[in-house]
Amino acid sequence: MTIEIKTSTLEPVRNTFANIERRFGDKPASRYQEATYDLQAETNFHYRPLWQPEFELNDKNRTKIVMEDWYALKDPRQFYYGAYVQQRAKMQEAAESSYGFFEKRNLADYLSDDVKNLLITYLIPLRHIENTANLNNMYGCAFGYGTAITQALLYNAMDRLGIAQYLSRIGLMLDGNTGQSLIESKQHWMENPAWQGMRALCEEMTTVEDWFEVVLAQNLVMDTLIFNLFYEQLDGKLAAMGGRDIAMLTEFMQAWNKDVSKWFDSVLKTVVSESDENKALLHAWTEKWQAKTLEALRPVTHELLEPAALDQAVAELEKRIKKAGITA
Amino acid sequence: MSVRAITPDYKVQARDRVENFHGNQIVYVAWDHHLMFCAPFAYALPPSMTFAELRDQVMPEAFGLHEEFTKINWETATWLLDNQPFTPDLNQSLKAQGVGHKSVLRFQTPELTGFQGKAV
Amino acid sequence: MSKVYIALQDNDESRYIIEAIEEDNPDATVIHHPAMIRIENENSLIVKRETVEEKMGRDWNVQELHLNLITLGGNVDEDDDQLSLSWNV
């Protein structure tokens, strides 16, 4: 039996899910929209958490930031899982070919001991900072409100783990896969006086209670300073020391930083424009964490870079703060 | 046993306290061995309602769908209140005869064996 | 005796993997379900990289197994050369 289907009867009954229609009208929706908006449970929670009975399972009061609609914090990159992993897979492929090239040509052998020492002392320890960034973004993901921001925080957290692993691989390439350079670099992190301020700050950050505060401290303040100092500025210094090839290995981090800054700047802008109270909070937090981070970074940048390096990084941070509209 | 929480005084008020029902109380009613009705019914009733009102005005709407309902001889039907044998007093209020908040009332009609005699 | 098992999506790649598993585990039983192939064996089952590579005629990473894997039962031990499933009985 052949069945003739009239096209007229195959008209859709509706274009998208009702929650998406309520937000954007009755028209076809994007995959990002359908996979993001209103996914998180809003009401009628059954039991108070045994670990935090003062809150509901999903609770807007875990930060002092107030948003009428937390889904306003949409991701300009429109990352849902599929879009995210496919984008990262592309970056990974490029990184893999650089790492492969570096390894195959034994480029590590051409690095001077000075360069190697510098990397082990100042670059590889960043993997511990990335570990903290992973924790802080996970914290925001777990305690944040609404899929728009929490999914982006999760992607960010996983990225940080990825970056920590790339940094570790740089170490493994330096030591011929013995792990010795990672042991040494961890010793620096644990004992070298230059790093202790940063280590103390990382430890402190993981005890902050307000999720938006810690996400801001990490993704705006610390990241802007770290990425400027340890990738952009250090890159120049390495080139001058005959370590230009290292740039192949940190390109992922640089490209990544650009990608997430775009997202986080847009989040901040939206939060600021929501209310003066939000703006004041962001301002206070930014000041507080900027002071702490600069203090912590001073010894290590002092040893590693030119005296003006820190000012240059601060200028970069101030640019972002201004762009987001975070003022007193 | 008791719950193990981060604080020793993990205590949340019971959600279904009688005062939350705006003057009503919950009473569950079931007809044993008549599984046409998949589960006992839950009613929100004023505690002052008489047993006769429950039986003759509230119950027929749902239970009346069963063809045996009109054949019930209420003189011989037996009752359990919260699992104990119980003889209802038609003219007394639910509350006065111990039908409390979240009480279960079940009745049995052994001569009526359900659809096809299969307890349906 | 307890059975361990592994189930793969029924597709071309899986067929080579199954062939390899059958070769390395001669006592294993292969069961076909709609869209799924299940292999079970008493106590242990092993997937060897080398054998899969032989069947596929290309390099194969043990972690590629995850692309076609549906489910498994048993204690897992995975390294560069193989994935094994076992019960400690």
Add this chain to the structure above:
Amino acid sequence: MSAKKLNLKDKYRLLTRDLDWEYSYADRKKAFPYEEFEGIKITDWSKWEDPFRLTMDAYWKYQAEKEKKLYAIFDAFAQNNGHLNVTDARYVNAIKIFLTGVSPLEYQAYQGYAHVGRQFGGAGARVACQMQSIDELRHVQTQIHAMSHYNKYFDGFQDWTHMHDRVWYLSVPKSFFDDARSAGPFEFLIAISFSFEYVLTNLLFVPFMSGAAHNGDMATCTFGFSAQSDEARHMTLGLEIIKFLLEQHEDNVPIVQKWIDKWFWRGTRLLSIVAMMMDYMLPNKVMSWKEAWEVYFEEAGGALFKDLARYGIRMPKFVETTEKEKEHISHQAWWIFYNYGHAAGFHTWIPSDEELDWLSEKYPDTFDKYYRPRWELARKMEAEGKRFYSQALPQLCTTCQIPMGFTEMDDPTQIAYRSSDYEGEKYHFCSDGCKHIFDEEPEKYVQSWLPVHQIYQGNCGGASVEEVLRDYYKLNLGADNLDIKGSPDEQRWKEWKGVA
């Protein structure tokens, strides 16, 4: 430089666990505050065996490959009107339950694993949980995208997330996951990674996805199997966490056993919905619930518990009851929905002659004796023009929240009643298992958001059931609910297929 090369295990350790360090400046307990209150003793996190060793670069690579394949099929499915290829319009109701009842659980799993993926002090366990968190997000999102096309052509999908927070039968899965997420981090892992993922989800995914394949549903089958490929990693995490806790300290054994008892029972109750999907909702049947239970729990679970016996772990409490229940629960569950089909967001129906005979064959000891008569009554009434719907709200079990429709397993004509008194209030349960769970932690379950009671408390809008369904649940009455017969779904299906 030494030439010693690292093996995969050591390399993975360096790339994950070694990122962490002992705190000297801040109080580590303040950074990881939830590790102790459950009474679990961890003496050495470094004993954690990573259940699988995917670094992020490999994760991105393999997952992107999976996603690429999956979305290619979704696109093809939508372009070719794949919904026309399913066996029957009835089938689609099974996936309505999936989107409204299961997908939000994937979301809760994403949240739950994010929480423990931040809170565990051991980096190995933390990273494993983080990966599961992002996988679970993948699952909810691919499910939405798979169902997106169905939503355009069938009723009942459109307000799935709103429904999940409110609709009576969806409080069964919701309370299950709320219970797990509100528990401490170790209980969460035993509940979800071990009891649910390892012991029970095969029963949810494998037969059901095989069923989707068998019923022409390419979209569901594809996301299902693709999701299941992550599940294999998650199951391995489930087995690892239990071995880890049992090996860390002998005091953990009774705590873990208590959680296994609780979550096994809570899981079996949740799966009664899957049981009815398999036995009643798939037009082309794959295997009966009873068979699935025997293969995926009795056989596979039996092997597992034998393996765990060396730690002093025994089979879950009430497992004997499930041996009897496998003969009954699918029938009792579908009957509940048939009774309350006017209040459900999907369609219900009476099994066809062929299906009744299949059920008799699969359940020779129970179907004709106890359940066929129910369907014959339903048929008789339908033939008389009286398709019946229950006219009063049902009593619910305080723990599992399913209407009290389960019987004594030794007397299947008698509804099972259990109750407890706690602080002057009565609480009712469908089974010894549910009563036991309440009695262990009454402070938790007195909070249950029981839909029937909430309606009576006036917390669900309107005074009438119709208003609750229409305004609070946002069901499109007359379209989403009632029998498949005469539904717009059925009508459209007939038009597409060119049958009158």
